[in-house]
Amino acid sequence: MSPLPAHTPSSPRLLRHLPSRLAIAIALCLPATAIAAPAADDSPAPAPPRTGAGEGAGIVDVLVTVGTMFEGTEADGPFNPVAAKVDYGTAINTFGGGGMREHEGQDMFAPEGTRLIAPVATKVLETGSDGGRGNWAALYDKERDRTYVYMHMLEPASVKAGQKLDGGGKVGLLGCTGSCDGAHLHFEIRAGADPYGAPSDPLAELKRWETLPSG
Ligand SMILES: [Zn+2]
Numbered sequence: 014m015s016p017l018p019a020h021t022p023s024s025p026r027l028l029r030h031l032p033s034r035l036a037i038a039i040a041l042c043l044p045a046t047a048i049a050a051p052a053a054d055d056s057p058a059p060a061p062p063r064t065g066a067g068e069g070a071g072i073v074d075v076l077v078t079v080g081t082m083f084e085g086t087e088a089d090g091p092f093n094p095v096a097a098k099v100d101y102g103t104a105i106n107t108f109g110g111g112g113m114r115e116h117e118g119q120d121m122f123a124p125e126g127t128r129l130i131a132p133v134a135t136k137v138l139e140t141g142s143d144g145g146r147g148n149w150a151a152l153y154d155k156e157r158d159r160t161y162v163y164m165h166m167l168e169p170a171s172v173k174a175g176q177k178l179d180g181g182g183k184v185g186l187l188g189c190t191g192s193c194d195g196a197h198l199h200f201e202i203r204a205g206a207d208p209y210g211a212p213s214d215p216l217a218e219l220k221r222w223e224t225l226p227s228g
Contacts, residue, residue: 090180091132093219094163095187095198097123097227101216102197108214117212118162118201119219125196127187127227129163131178139208140170146199147191150184151208162208164199165190181225 104111106120167188
């Protein structure tokens with residue numbers, strides 16, 4: 014278990030804003046236990062303030078934790094499209110289907126009804142309810158010039174073509190409509206502003222993106 018891996022990419026930004034974030038933390042008067050770092054600590058009860066060699070790392074953990082709380086409201090992401098703990102399945106669920114089938118995305122298993130969100134600021138290209146895709150949506154990420162496709166959603170997408178979304182904005186709910194075996198999000202990354210553009214393997218990025226709490 015590695016402590017807070019998803020937060021690493023935003024560290025430079027956090028460091029730039031350290032003074033304001035520290036001020037926010039102080040202004041909130043959060044008890045130390047509320048912002049204590051959850052990682053790399055096996056003590057079962059709230060620990061006393063750390064001292065000695067671990068102190069520096071502890072302060073950084075707290076600042077990253079507090080910073081992350083506010084990153085969420087800043088809606089910049091990138092966030093994992095599934096707002097829950099994700100099971101990425103087996104080889105057959107990966108891009109390329111482990112060589113066993115044609116599969117142009119990554120399957121992401123989580124409980125039915127889990128909120129699905131935009132990873133970053135995007136514009137809705139197209140939505141639909143048809144065939145193997147079930148309820149689906151395609152979001153265009155202008156900054157990276159690529160399209161994120163969501164399939165098998167529980168209900169028709171909660172967004173419409175042309176609508177703009179912030180990172181973390183709701184796209185729909187995880188389900189199992191269309192050609193689907195077990196509730197999951199089928200997630201694709203395709204080149205350009207095109208739900209049918211050249212696909213690429215999203216798994217490495219998905220694992221780096223921050224997971225927002227469900228609900
Ligand atoms: Zn799939």
